[in-house]
Amino acid sequence: MGDSPYGRILIPVDGTEDALRVIRPAGELARVMEASVDFLYVSPFDESTDEGDASWLPASIVRPAAEEAQEIFTVAESLLPQEVARACHHRAGIPAEEILRFIDVMGIRLVAISGHKHSRVSGLLLGSVMQTVLERAHACVLVVGND
Template sequence: MVQQSKYAHILVPVDGSQESLRAVRLAGEVACMTASTVELLYVSPFDASTDEGDVSWLPESIVRPAAEEAQEIFAAADVLLPERTVREHHHRTGIPAEEILRFIDEVDVELVVIGGRKLSRVSGFLLGSVTQTVLEHAHSSVMVAGSA
């Protein structure tokens, strides 16, 4: 039986990494139990709006693929979510940690499921800087998806 919970919106920042895909799977499981919407957020450093008027300071090969890359990342995440899971795709441009925190507040996200990063065998207990920043500053609950 699916229960309504306080987690109406579950945010999963995605970047195509194995860590973020583990977070997608975990969020999908939680969403099925709580009838939540999974909000997939991809933050890219550049997009077409980065250009200033007619003076393009970025090559087309960098600017144009941002939307294509986002769609590829969303497609990879979508196949990991249970079919009946309601999901929304959001593509933003900027510094990932800042955009994730801004999104949390704008959408009133109640739960963030984010991938942890193992940096090496010795420092594997350390989290990536984006994950650490979200843990420290998010105005919501945060769940870190660990290694399988």
């Protein structure tokens, strides 16, 4: 990694075209800055929501979340320049809250996130993840707009 204070770039992914559209420009930025990329996928639940060895969630619910995460990471990684180091993280919970927690815990200084076509008011009414991250993150937020 270079001397940039932005040695790691967080890219939240959910498999949507909007989220995947962020990867190429953020990946190019990471390449130029010699930064690594952290992909973060947040599902409503997975194995980590269970306590102890006995799972109360049926495998038909838990297993697809992990499989979906892996499929999303595979696509996301394919869009990143090969020379950019990357790590994939799967968390369970409310997306905006988990993204904000990840930023704080991991010391992330730059987040690249998709900007949806909402007005500020509709974003607030819809509870937009992007809007929440933009307003509450203790990091710089790069919003990648739609074409």
